[in-house]
Amino acid sequence: MAERTIRKNVIVVGSGIAGMAAAFRLRQAGHDVTILERGDHVGGRMSSYEKAGEGGLYRIDRGASWLSHNYHSMIELLREAGLASHMLPCSNELGVLRDGRVHRLSFVRNSDLLRTGLLGWRSKLKALRLLRDLAAARRSLSWSDMSTAAGIDTESARDYALRRLDQPLLDYLVEPLCGTQFLAPADEIAAVGVFSIMRGTFGAASFTFDGGVGQLPSLLIGLPLMRERTRVELNARVKEVRPDGDGVRVTWERDGTSRAEHGHACVVAVPGPIAAGIVPSLTDDQRTYLTGLRYTNDVHVTFGLREPPSETALGVAVPRRDHPDLCVVLYEHNLGPGRAPAGRGLVSLVFRHHWSAQRLTLDDAGVIEDSLAAVTEALPELAAHIAEHREMAAVQRWERAVLARPAGGYRDLARFTGGLDPRSPIQLAGDYFAYSTTNASLATGEQAARRVIAALSPAPAPAP
Ligand SMILES: Cc1cc2nc3c(=O)[nH]c(=O)nc-3n(C[C@H](O)[C@H](O)[C@H](O)COP(=O)(O)OP(=O)(O)OC[C@H]3O[C@@H](n4cnc5c(N)ncnc54)[C@H](O)[C@@H]3O)c2cc1C
CATH class of the missing domain: 3.50.50.60 (FAD/NAD(P)-binding domain)
Known part of the structure; x- marks a missing residue:
């Protein structure tokens, strides 16, 4: 201009x-x-902001x-x-937990959906429908004014998944996407929301500053x-x-x-x-x-760790079937250098909104204790790693975190x-x-x- x-x-x-x-x-x-x-x-x-640990400064979003x-x-x-010179590339993997095992999908390759062990072949065939529906929905999606999607806003993400896809795709793709983006279950979110996330998330590399x-x-x-x-x-x-x-x-x-x-x-x-x-x-x-x-509440906990866990993904989504409260673990040291002091790890535990709503006014010690109880149930190895290597913990609280339409x-x-x-x-x-x-x-x-x-x-x- x-x-x-x-x-x-x-x-x-x-x-x-x-x-x-x-x-x-x-x-x-x-x-x-x-x-x-x-x-x-x-x-x-x-x-x-920055927060000190024993080994130096952690940078927390x-x-x-x-x-x-x-x-x-x-x-x-x-x-x-x-x-643009401040942009840095970072990990392009999103993990999804299923029965205790993490399956990694690339943000860049949509075809991972057809190769992953997360889904059986019947679900993979149905996933082709999802990709077709996404392609058709794209012309209704806008970044600055989503009223353009009014004409295709007819059902919830859950109803869409059960009508067009199948139960495993609902449980291990649609629910995790609704959890990570909206901190809410798929029955509370419009199907349009899922198309928006997929359009914004997949098919391109991640970056950070x-x-x-x-x-x-x-x-x-x-x-x-x-x-x-x-x-x-x-x-x-x-x-x-x-x-x-x-x-x-x-x-x-x-x-x-x-x-x-x-x-x-x-x-x-x-x-x-x-x-x-x-x-x-x-x-x-x-x-x-x-x-x-309706904005969902968010109370999440970030741990600074003397050693990073071995996970390579940016985040691991936890389906509701695997845990009712914990919805994603972010491995923020995989975002790039400078998030944690050299050789250390930075991990956040993020929860579905009902869990956060009950803890908006709980003190930090109580939130940290409850978050560790949840991760012990969902990912016991990570819980043990946090217990052994923790050197810093920070609690974030958002009364209005993300919009859940x-x-x-x-x-x-x-x-x-x-x-x-x-x-x-x-x-x-x-x-x-x-x-x-x-x-x-x-x-x-x-x-x-x-x-x-x-x-x-x-x-x-x-x-x-
Ligand atoms: C926990 C969490 C994780 C997220 N993860 C991601 C992610 O990974 N990637 C992504 O792209 N997006 C993510 N989002 C969403 C993204 O952060 C927000 O959608 C976006 O930053 C909102 O920007 P905004 O300017 O619309 O609103 P805000 O950032 O909320 O800005 C509004 C500003 O107005 C100020 N304000 C409020 N009332 C008044 C007043 N009366 N007078 C003066 N000032 C006032 C507030 O203090 C605030 O600074 C996340 C959000 C949260 C909470």
């Missing part, structure tokens, strides 16, 4: 990857940007930990921002383009965004003191239920929709997006327009920025 001559001030609420992508595109278009962020760091669910070359919007933004997945928002904020005319206010909780004269008025609060500022436009890039509370110009129906969005949720989304005004000076962004991945959030932030840029553009001069 070329530098513009008519410079306006645009306020961005939220510095997750949706807000940061919007801010970057607005700066590229020549506008001044003010970012208001409630937390004490940028990145939201795409942020990383608070939320997102896996990225794919299918993330075309992210890769294009990295290229334009001159940040040299400073952890959460490095991207920090890198963006450090760009000369952003340092120049971007103001970032941390610990700034926005209370209200309302139209005001020829722009918007944003009220925010820090340390109990209320402040207000005027912008020509605003991108509100916070989770849907929070947007519902701060944008009074939404209609009652829009507010009801946003308030009712049930069947019909994309039709509801289409009704919601159909009522939004693309010319409004207040534009919304966030993963609730698509599904919870960093690339989708980024794409929605870019879309909001495009709309704001268009709304702020001078009207074309009348023809002579």
Whole structure:
């Protein structure tokens, strides 16, 4: 996008990857940007931090930990921002546990589905149907606005699997995918969600950043383009965004003191239920929709280990048949160098949302103890390894982790997006327009920025 001559001030609420992508595109278009962020760091669910162990520093991703070359919007933004050199390749394997044995599938080769010992030959034949259905669904899938999938949103992932596939494919593919992506069982998730995950996950290699997945928002904020005319206010909780004269008025609060500022436009890039509370110009129906969005809870535990376990996959999905609570083990040292001190391991235990919901307010010691009890049941060798080599443990808690849309949720989304005004000076962004991945959030932030840029553009001069 070329530098513009008519410079306006645009306020961005939220510095997750949706807000940061919007801010970057607005700066590229020549506008001044003010970012208001409630937390004490940028990145939201795409942020990383360091924690010391005996042997040095572990780098822990608070939320997102896996990225794919299918993330075309992210890769294009990295290229334009001159940040592509920070991308690193990482392991391309996803393990699936079945009866105590780990079967590894490549993210890159869809044909692994036909070769794996995870499934019998009858299921492999049915898997061909899944690949055909995915190919047909692709044209309805979008990264920035999944209302495009309303027409194919007719059933849950479980009903789809039982209608078109078979029980083993439900148990050992569809359930693990719903667990790892949505932290929820397949009957709570629309079949469209499974097609979205497969489109986003398979057929391309994984990548990471040299400073952890959460490095991207920090890198963006450090760009000369952003340092120049971007103001970032941390610990700034926005209370209200309302139209005001020829722009918007944003009220925010820090340390109990209320402040207000005027912008020509605003991108509100916070989770849907929070947007519902701060944008009074939404209609009652829009507010009801946003308030009712279902995000799953996540409480997960990350262990720093003096020795890495021998697993080569990035993660091992645990089907519900093998354990009701534990849904995936992430071997984060396989993401690349710098996650754990040399020769050490970093492993996270991630749980289905019902387990997390019961532990959102439990203290760290209680969460760690319960997580170890679960891994002892599901993967006793890993539990023994953690017990022997543990030198650090960290607990993450997300009240709103990832969006879990049930069947019909994309039709509801289409009704919601159909009522939004693309010319409004207040534009919304966030993963609730698509599904919870960093690339989708980024794409929605870019879309909001495009709309704001268009709304702020001078009207074309009348023809002579
Ligand atoms: C545990 C977990 C694992 C995940 N794993 C992956 C993965 O491996 N790969 C992947 O691609 N995606 C993953 N995701 C999903 C991905 O992280 C999110 O979909 C994406 O980062 C959301 O970005 P966002 O900008 O839409 O929202 P957020 O990151 O939530 O950003 C919103 C920001 O707004 C701020 N805010 C909220 N209210 C206010 C207010 N009133 N005033 C000012 N600021 C406010 C918040 O503090 C936050 O910084 C994961 C998510 C979680 C939680």
